[in-house]
Amino acid sequence: MTTTEAAPPRQISRTVWILVTARAVNRIGAFTLPFLGVLLTVEFGASLGETGFILAVFGLATIPSRLIGGQLADRLGRRRTIVLGLVGCAAQLWIAVSPVLWSAIAAAVLLGLAFEIYEPSSQATIADVTDPADRPAAYGLLSAALAAAGVLAGLLAAAVSHWDLRWLFAADALTCLACAVLVAVALPADRPRDRQPTTKVPVWRDRRLLLLLVSGTAFATLAMQLVIGLPLTLVEKGLSTSGSGFILATSAVVLILGQRLLRVQRLDDFRSMAIGYLLLAVGLVVSAFAQHLVVFLVATVFWSLGELFLLTRYLTQASGLAPEHARARYLAVFGLSWGVATAIAPLTVTRLLESTGPEGLWLSSAAVAVVLAALQPWFRTRLAPA
Template identity: 75%
Template sequence: MSAVATLTGPWRGLSRTVWILVVARAVNRIGAFTLPFLGVVLTVEFGASLGETGLILAVFGAATIPSRLLGGQLADRLGRRRTIVLGLTGCAIAQLWIALSHTLWSAVLATILLGLAFEIYEPPSQAMIADVTEPAGRPAAYGLYSAALAAAGVLAGLLAAALSHWDLRWLFVADAITCLSCAALVALVLRTDVQHAEEAPAATVSVWRDRRLLLLLAGGTIFATIYMQIIIGLPLTLLEQGLPKSGIGIILAISAITLIAAQRLLRVQHLDDFQSITIGYVLLAAGLVVCAVAGTLAVFVIAAILWSLGDLFLLTRYLTQASGLAPDQARGRYLAVFGLSWGIATTIAPLTVTQLLENSGPTGLWLTSAAVAVALAVLQPWFRKRLAPA
């Protein structure tokens, strides 16, 4: 009993639905290592220039914005489970299209389709966790969600390192398979939705008039942009410095291991959201500074450990804040609007990464990102006052 308690820790007592969603997303995460390699594939496999790659990835990011909004609308109207299955199936089709492409234009069209399907499953997944979890338990539930993704990320990183020695298209085939596996698990095992539409008409809730949500969206967008700059900029930095392509897979695996170990060793539940976010940004900035001076794979690993510790304090708290603002019958749309931060960031980050790399090199890219992280840490008391309940 004590061994089980040690293993599950703060996650004991979470509902069966949460665990099923966590397992399903972990299965999907095992194959979801393609995005960091997408820029490399476009340049190496399809001959796109650095500027063209940045533009294509920006278009991908723009396509994820309507994808996220569609996911929120469908989650509140069609149901969480059906929306998750629809989104994952669309991702699988797009991934296979990229793998089978022989021209840059075909790969671009497939990338746009991937963007349009990429975020559909996130709002219903996050909303369903909030549906079945009391507010006090949501940090633990979202923490389990993140820990499971990190655990799967260990295997994902190792698979990426292995497959990157072959044709990089195999990465997209693997991701398509795991998307379909995740969709099948949700469709066959997760049989019920918690519906709130009958309690109050969903259309009566005006999501865009909630100023606190819009402020949270602004802060979350800046954070997400930094995060996406790491995802997109790190492989290009390694490529520019002549380090092996497999290095990104190793770094992703180390990052995931760090997050898992930190979940068990550090106790952050006693911190409120704003204290946790402040600490997270300080750690993130430290990792980015190390990344700015890194010249070997070992130093990049040290940077990844630092920013992964920051992720522990950041990722779950933003989701907890967003779900806490939402009425039950509009939770899918609230989380979808907040999740636009990732679509906006995925649009902005390819442009900022490629421009900063061209004009100031890796040092300028990572020091600029670190400065923004420090500014967000300093601004947390200001956010606390303005996000307080009216």
């Protein structure tokens, strides 16, 4: 596991640049998940409780998706698995054309089963071609590129959501297919060692990985609550759903500008993560009391900086724990944090919004972030190399 100081990358591999470009193409259309709950309530008339249950089912479906992606990455190779996963995500076309609620539910489940297949391969590819000391910057480059595409994604979402939310899902499906073509054509072919038979690795016996999974799940749940809860909060406050698009765009700009912090800050993983959680907590507190879009945008600046510090460090730690021949499987297991979070967050968001309102939702989330910041010295001792 890497706990060294962050430093500018000495050289970014051509493979990383290709992968980053392809994922950015995909990200231009990937603004649908924050609107899935709104689509279910506004277009299909689902209640908050029903919406929370459906989104939780979607989240559960992403769990086997991530594990399948890790196995395929080590068996079939990175490029083939990425292409397969992106093509599967084009199932969003089904959501776009669904005439009734049950059809949209079936499409959401299918999307969940394909949603995470390409992630272990993408993350493992970066680790494969990057020195450990350079991985925070390499993962940061991926985050910055996705954020740059997210600026356009947010503006498109703001514009298209005025027209018909279904077009968001159609656009995302098309960008998934475009990204799959780019990866298939430009990413280097899988090498023989990438397609060797998968050897048995006691992934689930690695206690450090399991502890990192627990910590990562807590972070992912907070992040997913923002993705799902902010659009619903805007509805609760009587603000336009197009505000979610501007929030996405603002978050993307912050991630791009904040990328510089990853190059100049000299803190190790755990100090960086403590700072990240505190920034996240500030953004959540501001969100709790916001009444106008401008205030929500101020909150976005804080929680986006927090997420920037946290996500790159979590990926660096997870990839550092893994032996090279099982890296995709380690990252797949760690990535379950997002599947679990995607199942938990819709339930916590909808129930807290119904029972305590936006204030209770975001203040309780901020309290969790503060606790996680305080626990980082404890995590340092438990995750130290054996």
